[in-house]
Amino acid sequence: MLNPADSGFLSRLAAELPDGRLTSAEARHLTEPRGRYPGQPGPVALPRSTEEVATIIRACAAARVGVVPWGGGTGLVAGQVMPEGPLPLLLSLEKMNRLRGVFPSENTMLVEAGMILADIHAAALVADRLFPLSLASEGSARIGGNLSTNAGGTAVLRYGNARDLCLGLEAVLPDGSIFHGLKRLRKDNTGYDLRGLLIGAEGTLGVITAASLKLMPRPAANGTALLAVASPAAALELLGLAQSRLAGLVSGFELIHRSGLDFLAETMPQVRQPFADPPEWLVLIDIGLPQALDPAEALEALFLAGHEAGLVSDGLVAQSEAQRAEFWTIRESIPEANRLVGAVASHDISLPLSEVPRFIAEAGAALAGMADWRINCFGHLGDGNLHYNLYPARGRKRGDYDALRAAGTRLVHDMVDAMGGSVSAEHGIGRLKVAELERYGDPAKLAAMRAIKAALDPHGIMNPGAVLR
Amino acid sequence: MLNPADSGFLSRLAAELPDGRLTSAEARHLTEPRGRYPGQPGPVALPRSTEEVATIIRACAAARVGVVPWGGGTGLVAGQVMPEGPLPLLLSLEKMNRLRGVFPSENTMLVEAGMILADIHAAALVADRLFPLSLASEGSARIGGNLSTNAGGTAVLRYGNARDLCLGLEAVLPDGSIFHGLKRLRKDNTGYDLRGLLIGAEGTLGVITAASLKLMPRPAANGTALLAVASPAAALELLGLAQSRLAGLVSGFELIHRSGLDFLAETMPQVRQPFADPPEWLVLIDIGLPQALDPAEALEALFLAGHEAGLVSDGLVAQSEAQRAEFWTIRESIPEANRLVGAVASHDISLPLSEVPRFIAEAGAALAGMADWRINCFGHLGDGNLHYNLYPARGRKRGDYDALRAAGTRLVHDMVDAMGGSVSAEHGIGRLKVAELERYGDPAKLAAMRAIKAALDPHGIMNPGAVLR
Structure with missing residues (x-):
């Protein structure tokens, strides 16, 4: 069992550190971006060297005090806050930024x-x-x-x-x-x-x-295009075409659904819409090329080839760095628009690339049978990583869906798992997805993880409750 | 302590497996390429499914019998043979090749x-x-x-x-x-x-x-060139030039010293020498490009730029796939020529790229002060990975250097370690380098490795004696 980071412990630790290394956690240290997991008000350590970090960890190990490492506080699965259990010491690395x-x-x-x-x-x-x-x-x-x-x-x-x-x-x-x-x-x-x-x-x-x-x-020149595609399957075929033409020089391949454009129009009208008549599916493609190749020409040629193959119906190729930035702004504003609309449930999933079209079709159909929510499916299609989020129907509130949230997530995650995907593609497990890891994780892997954790951290002081219970 | 894979154990295991899965190891299972570590004649398991592998490992765990996994037997650090200790079960994956x-x-x-x-x-x-x-x-x-x-x-x-x-x-x-x-x-x-x-x-x-x-x-087209460079430092500068011109599309950047060409001339005269007057340092550069770029043109332009910058004095750009293959044959024949000459000591090292020139200069000088050996330094310069081998002077025999071998290796490895390098870049530890790992390995990393090994393999049945004692 762990002990709290109480005043006795803190004064002993303070004696081993230079002045000013221990203070009280500020609000930013205790708040995660989704606001769901409030950290416990308590101490934060602000070491300025690796030796100081070692001193802190040695003290915590000796006193069986939990340590919660804190970086920028931007994690989306509550790995950086510990809402319950014996008061931990927050360990912020913010002063070690050289x-x-x-x-x-x-x-x-x-x-x-x-x-x-x-x-x-x-x-x-x-x-x-x-x-x-x-x-x-x-x-x-x-x-x-x-x-x-x-x-x-x-x-x-x-x-x-x-x-x-x-x-x-x-x-x-x-x-x-x-x-x-x-x-x-x-x-x-x-x-x-x-x-x-x-x-x-x-x-x-x-x-x-x-x-x-x-x-x-650095690539000699970069290029960006927004291409309207017939379907997620067409988007993937276009990616294959682009990679084979460009020897793997596609650096970004982002999927955008019309919902994302609708949400932008609804909540962030200052973001310019790329198409007068928004297509159902859009991809943003980004490439970085060697000297002697012109990215805009390469993307125009790709557009033509994609159009000829029936994959692409419309498109815009950035003609300047400013226009590239504008295209990226559309993609990067979608999470903020999502936040403003307010998700019922959000999912950071990945799938084997060839399963993505089937997942989008089958998950969409199954969810439509469950409630009248809106789906915004977008993300890093090139990696098979989708942010697959559920929103209230127009005119309804998040609260109306409270009873449905867990079932929606279960449907999405079960389907992802059945298709060989991951229920945490890029965000991690933190505290939010501990139960999901237990449900979907390979039993042999989980047993190995527990054995490794026990071997390296026998007292369980490091980020208690994150990843493994 | 482990038990030998004796006949009692083998007959119990045979009863759990389909017929024909247990047999006697052949010579190829017991011989590693350098012929220094003879495996003990004994049993080999030839499972045909993952379930069969699991049955074998469960039996070995229960009986505390060591298991030595065997793939193609090409490892260069004796990870695949166990010359001493209680007789292990060799586990060859050769029948699981689907x-x-x-x-x-x-x-x-x-x-x-x-x-x-x-x-x-x-x-x-x-x-x-x-x-x-x-x-x-x-x-x-x-x-x-x-x-x-x-x-x-x-x-x-x-x-x-x-x-x-x-x-x-x-x-x-x-x-x-x-x-x-x-x-x-x-x-x-x-x-x-x-x-x-x-x-x-x-x-x-x-x-x-x-x-x-x-x-x-697959790149739309590949190109290869052999470029005579002024020095290892010039080679590295040329690599930087190539990467910035080609957006990182250099796939191979191999260093060849004149010794390697001399060894080829001496032992494999059938391999055509690229230059009438062999340069001291040569690089083989390989690139793979997108459509619309011609690799030979790109390499000729690189040659000119390198020449203008004083980095490259001479060069050959392959004009056909046959010529590309010929250039690669030169590089790939060097290990065989080395074998025919017979190394006193060989080293698979890596260095931070910027330390490579200093290492080559300082190691060469220090070794020259120790004995009259010949050095062949070649390898994957782009990764900082050198095969840095010592050979008898012309007319002398390997045996003449027996007393110097260990000191030569110590000098090389100490210098590599002092420069932040690795004493096993790509071959691993196996049984050959266990003591080197103990000597140069970070103590905290070694302690963590031992804790992980004990946690996952508490009886020590998996490849006993490899990596960790």
Whole structure:
């Protein structure tokens, strides 16, 4: 059993740390974006070095006090707040936000866990490189949290998830020992992949304090188009066509349903609608090309080929960077429009690509038989990752659907699972999806996870209640 | 303590399996490529299904009998042979070699662990796709072994290591339970990355029985050039130039030293030498481009740019697929020429890219001060992975250097470690490098590895003595 982070514990810990490292959690530390899981008011530690993190974790291990790591607070599954149980110590990495080094000739960069993702983008750009992890919350999310949750986003198709973009880690393990694994190596087969295990463990196996990141050469030119497609199946066929023409240089392939455009028109009329007559399905395609190729020409040629194949009915190819930004604004405003409409239930799912069209058809039909909700299905189609959300019918309220919410989610998740998909594609498990993991997780994998957790964190101090009960 | 796989154990196990699954190991099962670690003659199991593998592992766990998984037997660190200790059961996956499915529209493929890598390449090609893992032993290596050792090879620069090319696994864990993780998903954040942990664990945490692999779109056209460069530093600058011009489409960037060409001339005169006057340093660059770009033109333009920048003095751009193959033959014949010359010591190392030139200079100088050996330094420069091997001076024999071998390796590995490199870049630890891992491994990582091993394999039956003592 854990003990609370009480005043006795805090004063003993304070004596081991420089002044000012322990304070009271602010509202931002206790609130997650969906507002459903309120953190308990209590202490927060603000270490400024890896050694200080180690001191804190050693003290917590000795006193059996829970630790909840906190990055930018943008996680969507309540991994960063602990609403119940013995009062934990929040461990914010926000003061450990230094850029430790950029190595352009290696395409690598060393960053501390508290560095904000957008600042990492900027630092890469200064070195004429790209750090491609790209997500809506990049202005406040911190890389330690991105790694702990194996964040995804819009460029996974070409560049991979957070795990794929990290070469090495420095971390403090649950016994307070420091894992010095900040290697800047593309190949290193010296033992188990502790890096990969800590990434995506959501702070339950240790605290990431710094990372060695992969940088990418910047494409000579980028291009973006919005293409109206006949169906999700046509969208996928178009993706295959684009990849084979462009040798895999498609970096984003986002699906937008007319519902998303309707929600934008309803709640954010300032966002310019791309088509006078909104198509049922739209894809945003983003490409990054080598010198000597013109992205707009390549996209126009793709449009023609897609049109000839009966896949694409209409389209807009960005003719400038400003127009590219405008197209992306449409896609990126949809989550905010969704928020303004107010979801009954939202789902971060992934499917084998070839199952996506069947899922959209069958889930839509089954849900329509259950209630008169509206569905907004959008997301990272290129990765098979859909945000599949349910909204009240026009004129009705969220509260009208309270009795239906759980059944809607069960239908969606059961169908995803039956089709070989995932009930958490990019957001993780946190505290929100612990029961879903227990329901859908492979029993052998769950048993292995529990054994690993018990082996590395025998007292269960790291992010108690997240991922595993 | 483990028990031997004696006749009593084998007859009890045979009763649980269909006929013909247990036999005596053949010479090929007991011999590793370098001939240094002879396996003990004994039994081999040849299961034909995952259920049969589970039956075998359950029996071994119950009887405390060691299991040594065997794929294609091509590993270079003796992970696949157990020369001492209680007689183990060899578990060969060679009969589990089915292609379970190809999903071209998803760029995925399901294969059993015993499928030979070259057969996977061929199956991908039938679907007009590329499975990019490419290594010298691909004609006999099996994918289960490639994954268990996180194999590297010549295309890691663009496509990653084996771990990066695998979306999901089916595996039998040390208690005989089956991990059903054959997901065909690009995004799946449901718990710890057991897939990534089993990959590279060299059979010490379970047996991989099948894998879900990533396929890639095939480039519209490929090109290859051999470029004489002024130095390793110039080679790296050229790589940066190529990547920025080509948006990261360099798939291979191999370093060749004049020693390698000399060894070829000495032992394999049938391999045509590319240059009448062999340069000291040569790179082989391989690129794969989208439609509308001509690889030979792109490489000629790169040559001119490199020449103008003072990086490249001479070069040959392949004008046909036959010539591409010829250039690759030069690179791929070097390991055989090395074998014919006979190494005193060989090293599979990696370095942060920016440290490579300093390492080559300083290691070369230090080794020259130690003895009159010849150095052949070649390999996957784009990944910072060098095969850095020591050979007898002309006219002398390997045996003359017996007293120097250990000191040479110590010097190389100490220097690699001091520069933040790895003493096993792509071959793994196996039994050959257990002491090196103990010497250079991060203590916190080693402790975590031991805790994970004890948690998942409490009786230590899986590949006893490999990776961890």
